[in-house]
Structure formats: structure tokens, C-alpha cells
Amino acid sequence: MKSKRLVVGNWKMYLGAVESKGLAERLAPYSKSLKYTAAWISPSFPYLSTVSQACSESPLQVGAQNVCWEAPGAFTGEVSLSSIIECGCSFAIVGHSERRSLCSETPELVAKRMSFALKSNFHVIVCVGETYEQRQKGATNTVLQSQLAPILANISTSDAERLCIAYEPVWAIGTGRYPSNAEIEEAHGFIAKQFMEKVNNAPCILYGGSVTPENFKQILAVPLVHGALVGRASLKYEQFHALIEISESCGPLH
Numbered sequence: 502m503k504s505k506r507l508v509v510g511n512w513k514m515y516l517g518a519v520e521s522k523g524l525a526e527r528l529a530p531y532s533k534s535l536k537y538t539a540a541w542i543s544p545s546f547p548y549l550s551t552v553s554q555a556c557s558e559s560p561l562q563v564g565a566q567n568v569c570w571e572a573p574g575a576f577t578g579e580v581s582l583s584s585i586i587e588c589g590c591s592f593a594i595v596g597h598s599e600r601r602s603l604c605s606e607t608p609e610l611v612a613k614r615m616s617f618a619l620k621s622n623f624h625v626i627v628c629v630g631e632t633y634e635q636r637q638k639g640a641t642n643t644v645l646q647s648q649l650a651p652i653l654a655n656i657s658t659s660d661a662e663r664l665c666i667a668y669e670p671v672w673a674i675g676t677g678r679y680p681s682n683a684e685i686e687e688a689h690g691f692i693a694k695q696f697m698e699k700v701n702n703a704p705c706i707l708y709g710g711s712v713t714p715e716n717f718k719q720i721l722a723v724p725l726v727h728g729a730l731v732g733r734a735s736l737k738y739e740q741f742h743a744l745i746e747i748s749e750s751c752g753p754l755h
């Protein structure tokens with residue numbers, strides 16, 4: 502997953518049917534021109550099929566914002582991996598901080614979701630990140646370690662090829678605030694080290710949290726930043742297009 506820079510749009514629960522399809526229909530033809538960037542989008546569950554159809558003739562990949570940790574069965578309100586595959590998905594996001602804080606998803610549950618999908622040869626983005634209070638207390642690495650522990654306990658060297666970690670400080674999501682380059686570099690370095698020690702293979706690591714066309718070039722210059730997970734700036738074609746153009750202007754991923 503590290504052959505190209507990755508720019509992922511997380512549409513959260515913002516866009517309806519018409520907007521989702523319309524945005525995908527503009528992004529799909531544009532994505533064919535990309536050399537150094539893989540563009541992925543993640544609409545709400547009900548629109549996965551429609552959006553996948555709109556992207557079917559293009560390299561734009563579509564993914565779900567969550568996925569169940571078990572095969573189809575008695576899991577009311579969950580959505581199975583086989584269902585999202587049927588809807589045309591090629592990846593899933595798990596452990597977004599909104600799932601962890603609003604829906605009390607634990608690091609163990611997030612790891613179970615990831616494991617099931619990775620073992621089925623699927624691509625997964627796992628989100629991790631600290632709150633502002635935790636950073637103020639100097640506990641960032643401790644928090645990252647506790648979120649990564651069940652992930653590392655359930656991963657093989659080859660699984661890491663299909664895994665992306667999104668470092669998303671909770672205090673940067675949707676706030677307009679974001680960490681310094683040094684803070685991003687330290688967190689990404691810490692994450693990479695944890696994986697190298699456990700499976701001798703560092704996954705792709707994305708930065709997420711208030712990424713905009715104004716700050717993206719500077720963020721992409723940070724070592725070990727392989728791309729971004731983008732919320733608000735992925736909802737409008739012009740802004741998402743601008744982010745992808747910035748990634749393209751940086752040339753190949755080293």
C-alpha cells in the first residue's frame with residue numbers, strides 16, 4: 502500500500518444520495534489522470550453501491566466507514582464484510598475517534614474488526630490518536646501504545662501490507678487545529694517503530710485532522726507521512742481535488 506501516496510475522503514454522515522453520487526461522478530474521471538496518488542472515498546453505507554458503480558471504470562476506490570468482526574449472522578445494526586464487498590468496497594475504516602468516543606468502541610473491538618477484514622485479504626485503515634488533555638499530560642505515546650497493542654497482537658507481517666494506520670489527534674479533527682510537523686513526525690515514528698518491533702514491517706501511515714489545501718503541502722513534507730485521511734475538505738470537489746493535486750505535485754512517494 503506504500504507504492505503511491507494515499508488521499509482518503511471520509512464523508513462521515515454528511516452527504517446524502519444525490520451529493521454522494523454527484524461527487525463520485527466528478528472524482529472518478531479525474532482519478533484516471535493520477536500518477537503518484539491513490540484516491541479513495543468512504544461514503545455512508547446506504548450509498549456504497551451507487552458510488553461504487555459511479556467509480557467502476559476508474560481507479561477511485563470506495564470503502565466503508567466500519568465493518569463487522571464476524572461473518573454474516575445475528576448482529577443487528579452491524580454490516581458484514583461480505584456485504585460491503587458486494588457493494589463494491591475495497592477497504593474499510595475502523596476505530597475512527599468518533600466511533601471510539603460516541604459509540605464506546607474499545608481498542609479490542611477495533612482490533613477484532615480489523616483482524617477479520619485483514620484475514621479475509623481486505624484493506625483496512627485503523628485510526629488512532631490522543632485527546633488534547635492526553636497530549637498536554639505528555640501521554641500521547643502511552644495512548645497510541647494502548648490503542649495499538651490489540652492491533653499488534655493480531656497482526657502478521659503480510660497483514661501489514663494491507664493495513665494503513667491513520668494518526669488522527671482527536672483535538673485536530675474538525676477543529677481547524679493541527680499538530681506541528683515535529684509532533685506529526687514523532688507520532689508517525691512511534692507508530693512505525695511499534696510495527697517494526699512486532700512484525701518487521703511498517704504499514705502505510707496517514708495523517709488525519711483538519712487537513713486543508715493550505716496546510717497539506719507542509720504536512721506531506723513530514724517523514725513517514727504516506728498520505729491523509731480527510732474529513733471536511735473531502736466533501737467539496739474543489740477542495741478534495743486541490744488536495745490530490747498537492748499530493749501529485751510532490752512527485753513519487755519515497
Ligand code: PGA
Nearest residue numbers: 674675710711731732733
Ligand atoms: P477533518 O476530519 O478533516 O474534518 O478534521 C478528519 C477525520 O475525521 O477523519
